[in-house]
Amino acid sequence: MAFSIDLDRPLDEVEPVLRARLADEGFGVLTEIDVQATLRAKLGVEVPRKRILGACNPRLAHAALSAEPDIAVLLPCNVVLSQLPEDRTRVQFLDAGAAMEVVGNPDLGPIGREASERMHRVAGRLREEIR
Structure with missing residues (x-):
């Protein structure tokens, strides 16, 4: 339901490049969740840095909603950045094709x-640009 890439750069360096590559493919970021800050504020716990970006391609979202209004529960496509040890970053992408299959609408x-x-x-270009 998802795929990921690991990059040898810190999250703060990866995120702007990721956003630019998402934009190149027609995705805008509609939502942002700073998991670390939220859990610190709500529970007083410390966790590694993690950001969830809700990415949406308006043309594809409109087509999906026109075909199946209930698909909204699966929108937008989440892209997750997780800080790994040694200033590395994992980027996880929702596999929209696999996610939409569960709905059963051809x-x-x-x-x-x-x-x-x-x-x-996006993942391929990110991997090429950030080594």
Whole structure:
């Protein structure tokens, strides 16, 4: 339901490049959750840095919602940045194609595949740019 890449750069260096590559593929970031700050504020606990970005491609979202209004529960596509030891970062991407399959509407197949292909291109370009 997801795929990931690990990069040899800290989260703060990866995030702006990730946002730019998402934009290249037509995705805007609608939501941002700073998991570390939220858990610190709400529970007083310390966890490693983690940010959840809710990425949306408006054209694909509209097509999916037109085919299946209840697909909204799976939107937007989450992209998660996690700080790893030694200033490394893991980026996880929702596999929209796999996620949409669970709905059982065949009209969503091409939309999910396109979203997944776009996210895979984002991951590939990110891997090329950040070594």
